[in-house]
Amino acid sequence: MRYVSTRGSAPELGFADVLLAGLANDGGLYVPDHWPTLAPRRSAGGSYVERAVEVMLPFVEPDIDEITMTHLCTEAYATFRHPAVVPLIQIGENQWVQELFHGPTLAFKDVALQLVGKMFDHVLAKRQQRVTIVGATSGDTGSAAIDGVSGCDNVDIVILYPLGRTSDVQRRQMTTVDAPNAHAVAVEGTFDDCQDLVKAMFNDADFRARNNLSAVNSINWARVMAQTVYYVVAAETFAQPPTFVVPTGNFGNVLAGWIAREMGAPIKDFVLASNRNDILTRFVNDSDMTSRPVEPSLSPSMDIAVSSNFERLLFEMNGRDGAMTDEQLTGFRSTGRLDIEADQRSDFVEGTFRAAAFDDDSTLAEIARLNAATGMTVDPHTACGTAAARLFAGTGDQQGPMITLATAHPAKFPDAVEQATGERPELPPHLGDLFDRDERTQTVANDLGAVQALVEALTR
Numbered sequence: 001m002r003y004v005s006t007r008g009s010a011p012e013l014g015f016a017d018v019l020l021a022g023l024a025n026d027g028g029l030y031v032p033d034h035w036p037t038l039a040p041r042r043s044a045g046g047s048y049v050e051r052a053v054e055v056m057l058p059f060v061e062p063d064i065d066e067i068t069m070t071h072l073c074t075e076a077y078a079t080f081r082h083p084a085v086v087p088l089i090q091i092g093e094n095q096w097v098q099e100l101f102h103g104p105t106l107a108f109k110d111v112a113l114q115l116v117g118k119m120f121d122h123v124l125a126k127r128q129q130r131v132t133i134v135g136a137t138s139g140d141t142g143s144a145a146i147d148g149v150s151g152c153d154n155v156d157i158v159i160l161y162p163l164g165r166t167s168d169v170q171r172r173q174m175t176t177v178d179a180p181n182a183h184a185v186a187v188e189g190t191f192d193d194c195q196d197l198v199k200a201m202f203n204d205a206d207f208r209a210r211n212n213l214s215a216v217n218s219i220n221w222a223r224v225m226a227q228t229v230y231y232v233v234a235a236e237t238f239a240q241p242p243t244f245v246v247p248t249g250n251f252g253n254v255l256a257g258w259i260a261r262e263m264g265a266p267i268k269d270f271v272l273a274s275n276r277n278d279i280l281t282r283f284v285n286d287s288d289m290t291s292r293p294v295e296p297s298l299s300p301s302m303d304i305a306v307s308s309n310f311e312r313l314l315f316e317m318n319g320r321d322g323a324m325t326d327e328q329l330t331g332f333r334s335t336g337r338l339d340i341e342a343d344q345r346s347d348f349v350e351g352t353f354r355a356a357a358f359d360d361d362s363t364l365a366e367i368a369r370l371n372a373a374t375g376m377t378v379d380p381h382t383a384c385g386t387a388a389a390r391l392f393a394g395t396g397d398q399q400g401p402m403i404t405l406a407t408a409h410p411a412k413f414p415d416a417v418e419q420a421t422g423e424r425p426e427l428p429p430h431l432g433d434l435f436d437r438d439e440r441t442q443t444v445a446n447d448l449g450a451v452q453a454l455v456e457a458l459t460r
């Protein structure tokens, strides 16, 4: 497979180069030059890993062959603590939840990052290269990225997090990983400061080259690719094409579903669930994509002002015209408003996306309601999803099964869950001693020079 940039002027690359590059050098995001047709299932009762290899192989060949891919997927998904990897649980008539949180750090990001870590190590070993991954996190991404590469021989990782602003569970998941190549660093600043420091390190050409910097943020194509698999696997278990309800902020998760449907997976449509940061819901319902300041919510992993992965759908809406996509997004950056033609929008939205947004009170009420009705406890991100499923379930547009994606384990957000249900959710057994483990972390000033010196000292 060859990959092209959504901005149209970066060189075409193969999978391995796209994996390591993250962002294209024209500022765009890489996408495959065509959407492959979904391979039929070779064995009816096959495992998640078998199907994962079949779904992803066209995207990674010829850089990664089938035997290698099988090996990488087997290792990545052996870290999940459920035999089905991403089990489906029925919660009502025609209502299902797909639990994506059985990986090591209890959020759906493990599905992609466990595999991406293994792929990085494989590609780098073949090239006899070593990279330093730097990233900023407000919580979930950092721990999933650290865990994903913690056993890798050819990768160092340094994750910056805002001192005192992550939850205790989130911080400990980063600071208690016992691997010499993984480093969590507390910055005396906010999440935005951490992101700015990472950007500044990438923009320092000398520093970037000297340390072979790389990134695994949510715009990395390999993460989107790995997420297409659970849509395929879930959809294929139903006789009637299901609707997926997706708690999303950056549009990454729902984009993966859209791609699965493009490839031919039997999927009816998608419901996007937002929190109060509702740019995607405003786009779908009111044709309004205007960026507003981020407001903190109970579902922090969806607290975003701009949905970075939307760029890949926009490229499709523009008939894969990179120059036009670049122009629109450059305009968006300067005005904070993305202008999309009405008929262009409706071709892509009607019959494909519906959306709803929920504030913190509705989120808490939904956690309590679902718990009372079914005994199931969900985290605040998932609750936005089940609330959206309930909103649309009774309407004329809705036929067939609905599957809400459960993106985090409730114990990852114990305060919100306890506030809603009166009960504090317990960490699963493999993390039961999280609060007894030794933490390994460093604190650094919100200063580029200090952070760069620390990165070099840690990865030497």
Ligand SMILES: *Cc1c(COP(=O)(O)O)cnc(C)c1O
Pocket (backbone or CB within 6 Å): 107, 108, 109, 140, 141, 218, 247, 248, 249, 250, 251, 252, 253, 254, 301, 302, 381, 382, 407, 408
């Ligand atoms: C990252 C995350 C999301 C949002 O994912 P998108 O990439 O924005 O679609 C939702 N829920 C949880 C728990 C997350 O960690």
